[in-house]
Amino acid sequence: MPELKLFHGTRIVATPAALDTAVWPQDALALRLAPDEVFVTPAITADIVDDQHAIVAPDAGFAGAWIVPDEALEFLQRSCEWELPLERPAFAQGAVAGLPVKLWLEDDRVLFLVPAPYATDLEERMA
Amino acid sequence: MNEFIERNVRLSWHAAKRSYEVVIVGGGGHGLATAYYLATRHGITDVAVLERKYIGAGNTGRNTTVIRANYGIPEAVRFYQRSLDLYASLEEETGRGITHRQKGLLWLAHSETGIRAERARAELNTAFGAGTEYVGPDEIKKICPQLDMAGGGVWPILGASYHPGGATARHDRVVWTYAEGAMQRGVHIHQRTAVTGLIMDGDRVTGVETAAGPISAGAVVSAVGGHVTALASMAGLRLPIRTHPLQAFVTNRYGLGFDPIVSSSNLLFYASQTAKGEMLLGAEIDRQPSYSYRSGHHFLQSCGHRAMTLLPFLRNLRVLRQWTGVCDMSPDYSPVMGKTGVGGFYITTGWGTWGFKAIPVGGEQMAELIATGETPDLIAPFSLDRFARDRTMADRGSAGTH
Amino acid sequence: MSFHIPCPNCGARAIEEFVYGEIVVVPDSITDPDERNLDRAFIHGNPEGPTSERWFHAMGCQRWLTLRRDTRDEQIILTAR
Numbered sequence: 001m002p003e004l005k006l007f008h009g010t011r012i013v014a015t016p017a018a019l020d021t022a023v024w025p026q027d028a029l030a031l032r033l034a035p036d037e038v039f040v041t042p043a044i045t046a047d048i049v050d051d052q053h054a055i056v057a058p059d060a061g062f063a064g065a066w067i068v069p070d071e072a073l074e075f076l077q078r079s080c081e082w083e084l085p086l087e088r089p090a091f092a093q094g095a096v097a098g099l100p101v102k103l104w105l106e107d108d109r110v111l112f113l114v115p116a117p118y119a120t121d122l123e124e125r126m127a
Numbered sequence: 128m129n130e131f132i133e134r135n136v137r138l139s140w141h142a143a144k145r146s147y148e149v150v151i152v153g154g155g156g157h158g159l160a161t162a163y164y165l166a167t168r169h170g171i172t173d174v175a176v177l178e179r180k181y182i183g184a185g186n187t188g189r190n191t192t193v194i195r196a197n198y199g200i201p202e203a204v205r206f207y208q209r210s211l212d213l214y215a216s217l218e219e220e221t222g223r224g225i226t227h228r229q230k231g232l233l234w235l236a237h238s239e240t241g242i243r244a245e246r247a248r249a250e251l252n253t254a255f256g257a258g259t260e261y262v263g264p265d266e267i268k269k270i271c272p273q274l275d276m277a278g279g280g281v282w283p284i285l286g287a288s289y290h291p292g293g294a295t296a297r298h299d300r301v302v303w304t305y306a307e308g309a310m311q312r313g314v315h316i317h318q319r320t321a322v323t324g325l326i327m328d329g330d331r332v333t334g335v336e337t338a339a340g341p342i343s344a345g346a347v348v349s350a351v352g353g354h355v356t357a358l359a360s361m362a363g364l365r366l367p368i369r370t371h372p373l374q375a376f377v378t379n380r381y382g383l384g385f386d387p388i389v390s391s392s393n394l395l396f397y398a399s400q401t402a403k404g405e406m407l408l409g410a411e412i413d414r415q416p417s418y419s420y421r422s423g424h425h426f427l428q429s430c431g432h433r434a435m436t437l438l439p440f441l442r443n444l445r446v447l448r449q450w451t452g453v454c455d456m457s458p459d460y461s462p463v464m465g466k467t468g469v470g471g472f473y474i475t476t477g478w479g480t481w482g483f484k485a486i487p488v489g490g491e492q493m494a495e496l497i498a499t500g501e502t503p504d505l506i507a508p509f510s511l512d513r514f515a516r517d518r519t520m521a522d523r524g525s526a527g528t529h
Numbered sequence: 530m531s532f533h534i535p536c537p538n539c540g541a542r543a544i545e546e547f548v549y550g551e552i553v554v555v556p557d558s559i560t561d562p563d564e565r566n567l568d569r570a571f572i573h574g575n576p577e578g579p580t581s582e583r584w585f586h587a588m589g590c591q592r593w594l595t596l597r598r599d600t601r602d603e604q605i606i607l608t609a610r
Binding site for chain 1: 538539540541542543545546587588589590591592610
Binding site: 365 | 532544545548549567568573574575576577582598600602603
C-alpha cells in the first residue's frame with residue numbers, strides 16, 4: 001500500500017450556485033464536500049468563484065494516495081458498508097474502515113483522502 | 128423461565144378490586160420491591176401492582192445485573208451501599224435463591240487522569256461506607272489474570288479502583304422473590320393490565336384507569352420504566368427524563384474462571400461472567416432518545432472491538448445473543464424519587480443504567496415514604512424538585528455505563 | 530439500535546457516521562421566564578412517536594440535517610437540509 005502524503009489545496013466555501021458555475025483549472029481536481037464547499041487540489045490562486053462573500057483559504061488538512069482500482073475496490077469491499085457510486089468519475093464520502101474518508105473514483109485510479117491526523121490509521125487499516 | 132417459577136412458587140392470583148390503599152404502576156423490580164417492603168416493613172398489604180406485560184418484562188429483565196456502590200458523590204455512595212447490604216441479605220430474609228455472587232469490581236485507569244479519578248473514587252467510597260481501594264498493576268493482574276495489561280499497546284492498564292463488594296444476581300429471581308414475598312402477604316399483582324390514565328380529583332391523583340376498568344387508590348406510585356413521561360404527563364408533570372436504548376450481549380460459554388466484574392471508563396464497556404459461564408458485555412447508551420427494542424450490528428462491532436483490546440481471549444468466543452432495553456436517563460445521571468408535588472402521586476424513575484442495583488433500597492425507601500408520608504433522608508437528595516432548586520446530583524463518571 | 534439516515538448530500542449512511550443533536554422545545558404554555566429556563570435546561574418532552582431532531586454528518590459532508598423520526602420503531606419519516 002502506498003504511503004499517504006499531504007494534499008495541498010484550496011478550500012472554498014461559497015454559495016452553491018457560485019460553485020456550480022465555477023470553472024476549475026484543467027489540472028485541478030475539485031471535490032465537492034458539501035453543496036456550499038469545495039476542496040480544490042492542487043491549490044489555486046485565481047479568483048474563480050463568483051461570490052463576493054466566498055471564503056477561500058489554503059488547506060493542507062488532508063492526506064491521501066492514488067490507488068489502482070482493483071486494490072482500492074478490494075479494500076472498500078471489506079471496509080465500506082455503504083454503496084459506492086457506479087459512474088466514473090465520481091466523488092463519495094463516508095466511513096471507510098471506521099475513518100472519515102473521501103473518495104475520488106476514476107476508471108483507472110482511486111484517490112483516498114482522510115483528515116491528516118488519521119493518515120497512519122488509514123495506512124494501517126489498508127495494509 | 129417465568130412459567131417454571133410460577134408453577135413452583137404456588138401463588139394465588141386474584142381479580143382486581145375496585146379500590147386499593149396503594150396502587151403501584153409497573154411490575155418491574157422497583158415496583159415489586161416497593162410492594163414487598165410496604166407489606167413486610169409497614170404491614171400495608173392492601174396494595175396492587177399493575178403491569179402491562181408480565182412482571183420483569185422491562186428493564187429488570189434486560190439489564191446486566193451489576194450490583195455495586197462505588198459511585199462518585201456521597202449521597203449516591205450511601206444510597207447504593209444500603210442496596211448492596213439489602214441484596215446480600217435478601218436470600219436469608221426471603222428463603223429464596225437469587226444466585227447472589229459477590230465478585231469484586233475492577234474499575235480500570237488508562238491514564239494519569241484516570242488514576243486520579245480512581246484514587247478519588249476509592250477515597251470517597253471509603254469515607255462514605257463503601258469499601259473501595261486503589262490497586263496497582265500487580266494486584267490487578269492477580270485479581271483478573273485474563274487482562275492484557277498493555278491494553279493492546281493503546282490502552283495500558285496503569286491502575287484501578289477495586290470494589291470488593293461488587294456483585295451480581297439473577298434478575299428474574301429477584302423479580303419473583305419480591306413478587307412472591309409480596310403476594311404471600313396479600314399484595315395483588317395484575318399482569319397484562321395496562322394503565323391508560325390517571326384519575327384526578329382537582330390537583331390530586333385518586334386512582335388509575337386500566338383496560339379492566341377504573342381502580343381508586345389512596346396513593347399511586349409510578350414505578351414505570353420507559354414510558355414514565357407519558358404516565359406523568361397525565362398528572363400534568365413534565366419530567367427531566369430522556370429515554371435511550373442500551374444494548375448488551377453475551378458470548379458462548381468460557382471455561383476459565385473469570386471472577387471479577389471489569390469496567391473501563393475510557394473504553395466505555397464492562398464485562399462479567401454469568402453463572403452459566405457466558406461472558407456478559409455492555410456499554411453506554413445509544414445517543415438518540417428512542418423506545419425501540421431493536422438491536423444493531425454496529426454495537427456488537429464497536430463494543431466487541433473495545434472489549435477485545437483489554438480481554439484478548441474474547442476473540443475466540445462467539446456472540447450468543449444480543450438485546451436492548453430502554454433507559455430513563457436523567458440530566459445528572461442520578462435517579463428521581465419521591466413526592467411529585469401532585470397529591471397522592473409518587474414517582475421512582477430516572478433509573479437509567481443504574482436501576483437493577485438499586486431495586487432493594489429503592490423499594491425500601493419508597494415504601495417508607497408512602498407509609499409515613501415523610502421523605503427518608505437517604506432519598507431526599509434525589510427528589511424531583513432538585514433541578515428547580517439547583518441541587519443536581521451530577522455523577523455521570525460513575526453511572527455512565529452500568 | 531442501528532439504522533440508516535439518508536443524508537441529502539452523501540446518501541444513506543449508518544447512524545454511527547452522525548452525531549445526534551436535540552431540538553429543544555419549550556411549550557408555549559410555560560410563560561414564566563424562570564420556568565422556561567428550567568424547562569430548557571433539564572426537561573424533555575421525550576415523545577413516544579414522531580419527533581424532529583438534528584443530526585451532524587461527522588464522517589461525511591460535515592453538515593447538519595433535520596430528521597423526522599418515530600421513536601417507537603426508528604422509522605424515518607422525513608429528512609431535510
